[in-house]
Amino acid sequence: MNILIDNKSGVPIYDQIYSQIKSQIISGILEQDETLPSIRALAKDLRISFITTKRAYEELEKDGFIYTLPGKGCYVAPKNVELLREENLKKIEAHMDEIVRLAASCNLSRQDIMEMVKFSMEEQE
Numbered sequence: 001m002n003i004l005i006d007n008k009s010g011v012p013i014y015d016q017i018y019s020q021i022k023s024q025i026i027s028g029i030l031e032q033d034e035t036l037p038s039i040r041a042l043a044k045d046l047r048i049s050f051i052t053t054k055r056a057y058e059e060l061e062k063d064g065f066i067y068t069l070p071g072k073g074c075y076v077a078p079k080n081v082e083l084l085r086e087e088n089l090k091k092i093e094a095h096m097d098e099i100v101r102l103a104a105s106c107n108l109s110r111q112d113i114m115e116m117v118k119f120s121m122e123e124q125e
Helices: 013-027 039-046 050-062 081-105 110-124
Strands: 066-069 073-076
Touching: 013 050, 039 050, 050 066, 081 110
Parallel strands: none
Antiparallel strands: 066 073
16 A cells, blocks of 8 residues: 655645545555555554544544454455445546636637537547
């Protein structure tokens, strides 16, 4: 598992850990039931507080991405298809917001945007 911390980003460290582990789970880099590093080991590797790592793991567990077996450790949870779909829908909405913003700055019409989307979808087929 590869996690990079950017101290200059302004994003809280626990959130950087959360986001990177979640991304690796969704993309399949981390597979179902794969063992995650212990909270203490990850904190030591990243040279950060145990509490910060613990918070990231707690958030991941709360959101259904990992599960904990007391005394054994943390593992990647089985992929919840509905949860993954919801995550992807959120990404699509964020991209669409950006498209609308960029289109407005270029004075594109709704028709222009629809044609661009249609063209992109046809290329994917």
